[in-house]
């Protein structure tokens with residue numbers, strides 16, 4: 425693994441990671457961590473559809489991390505600059521839920537089987 429690759433080694437406690445440089449903006453998600461979180465959820469909520477949950481977690485993680493790239497690279501005013509880390513997290517969490525519930529579920533979003 426080259427120097428570039430080492431910069432992206434996943435923190436296994438996180439589900440995803442935004443790139444902070446506008447020129448290289450992309451999102452890295454850690455599917456193994458997402459699968460583990462969903463498995464833990466299934467123990468608490470056994471009647472949930474595991475495949476739907478896995479796909480929900482997949483999409484929400486992508487949108488959550490994209491929101492962080494929006495926070496770090498705003499095209500217009502930077503209303504995020506004044507936000508604390510916790511406020512940015514809450515904003516990303518609210519945004520990913522809103523996008524998933526209002527947009528993603530309107531489509532055939534189960535891309536992971």
Ligand SMILES: [Zn+2]
Nearest residue numbers: 488492513516
């Ligand atoms: Zn976050």
